[in-house]
Amino acid sequence: MIRIGPEPIDLAAMTVAVSRPAHGAICTFLGTTRETSAGDDRLVEALDYEAYVELARADFEAIVAEARARWGPLEMAIAHRTGRVALGEASVAIAVGSPHRGAAFDACEFAINSLKAKAPIWKRETYRGGDTAWIANTPP
Amino acid sequence: MALRVLAFARLRELLGFGERTLDIGPSATLEDVWVSLTADAPEAGRMRASTRFARNGVLVDGTAHVSDGDEIALLPPVGGG
Numbered sequence: 515m516i517r518i519g520p521e522p523i524d525l526a527a528m529t530v531a532v533s534r535p536a537h538g539a540i541c542t543f544l545g546t547t548r549e550t551s552a553g554d555d556r557l558v559e560a561l562d563y564e565a566y567v568e569l570a571r572a573d574f575e576a577i578v579a580e581a582r583a584r585w586g587p588l589e590m591a592i593a594h595r596t597g598r599v600a601l602g603e604a605s606v607a608i609a610v611g612s613p614h615r616g617a618a619f620d621a622c623e624f625a626i627n628s629l630k631a632k633a634p635i636w637k638r639e640t641y642r643g644g645d646t647a648w649i650a651n652t653p654p
Numbered sequence: 655m656a657l658r659v660l661a662f663a664r665l666r667e668l669l670g671f672g673e674r675t676l677d678i679g680p681s682a683t684l685e686d687v688w689v690s691l692t693a694d695a696p697e698a699g700r701m702r703a704s705t706r707f708a709r710n711g712v713l714v715d716g717t718a719h720v721s722d723g724d725e726i727a728l729l730p731p732v733g734g735g
Binding site for chain 2: 545563564565566568569570572594605606626629630631632633634635636637638648649650651
């Protein structure tokens with residue numbers, strides 16, 4: 515299950531999508547919008563995300579395939595918002611279901627790190643006073 | 655030949671378009687496309703080292719050639735998550 519779009523993230527639907535009778539673990543990650551950026555004391559008033567949707571979707575599918583290659587049978591759902599996201603709301607979510615928790619934790623962390631490093635998605639912060647900046651990710 | 659060019663985020667703002675068509679001569683590479691698009695946008699031009707290219711949804715480097723009808727995307731450093 516891959517979702518890239520303006521609608522709010524539905525984590526409950528994502529966990530259902532990765533549930534299987536053979537699974538004993540579901541690990542979820544929510545990334546939420548923050549009111550400050552590292553090294554910048556300006557307060558963020560709004561965040562906007564932009565995506566190259568076709569390529570981002572292909573990237574997410576590659577992340578799922580790579581996670582299965584590394585951690586065996588698992589189900590993964592990935593969702594990313596586009597457009598305006600209010601402060602404190604989830605902009606990204608990962609859910610991983612697998613037979614045991616170790617693979618679920620590891621695959622979930624791999625997925626969010628890989629997404630942040632490569633996926634063609636951009637974030638613009640708008641600060642109080644009206645300044646804006648595009649924020650590039652730094653390695654974890 | 656005609657290309658469809660997509661620009662995102664900071665590059666979209668600096669180049670002044672999110673999507674446009676570009677006519678360019680035969681056997682052009684992506685570097686040629688970049689030079690043509692940024693000729694009048696020096697601030698965008700300075701982002702070359704941090705910009706990646708995609709051709710028809712696949713990442714390629716600047717030496718790759720373009721063909722009539724290709725969709726070219728200009729991708730500045732990503733910030734998803």
